[in-house]
Amino acid sequence: MEGMNDDGQWIILMGFLVCIGLFFLAVVVNESTIVGRTTAESVLDFSKSDIQDIRGQVFEWKNLGMTGSELANSSTDLSRLAMYRQGARINITADLNKITIHYNNGVTEYDEKIFL
């Protein structure tokens, strides 16, 4: 170290520390690009809209005052078409004071009893 000026060592050390800190921040930014992946998968797998849609439809039937065979027909429509196009098992029973909704697409299962 002869003839070498050893002033300012702390400044140099701090400079290095800042560099290392920046590297770690770059790693964090780098990771952030893949954050959406698992979230998107979960959202796609979960049939939230389908279930909401079924509930809305059943309430619409009730609002229209459907009963008896009309209701049974619509319920069969739903079961048949859901099995055919959505791969989901839907079973709806509705009588005067109670609606039960059963939904199962193999991944998500949903059961609801609504007392009117």
Added chain:
Amino acid sequence: MVNEAGQLYTIEAISAGILMLVTAYLVLSTTNLYTPGDRHINDMQLKQIGNDALAMMDAPDTYGGTGNLSRYLNSIDESEVSVAPLYAELHNSLAKTPGVTPDNLKVNGTVYWRDPSDNSVMSRTLEGGDIYHRENTVTVHRWVLTNNSAFGDNPTKTVLLEVRIWRV
């Protein structure tokens, strides 16, 4: 006792070592590429806006009224001239800025219904949609209540509107 000479070299060596390790780690972990397998991030967003658009179109303007989807499906006849407003409204709902030419989304709708006589499922593609060439699509569904006799003999029936959405 410890000699104080060479402190700077020691610090430099340690720092350089850490720096090299971090660099190596960074380089190795930078190999995340946006592959076609990651399309489901876009698919999820497309599916969300698709479901939202159909829900909006199905919502009646007034309490107890008929939603636009039901209205469009009710007015379909053999000539199918009345499907154009359905597609127009769908495009408008999906667009980033309503009224402006939408971003490059294509849609294509099919109606499925149950034939009460033999319980079979019938379908009818709604004319006027975009032609599908096996692009990567998302499919959204909406149950629609209709009294159109084109969709089976029951006076009131629930049909399934299936809309394919894809980006070109």
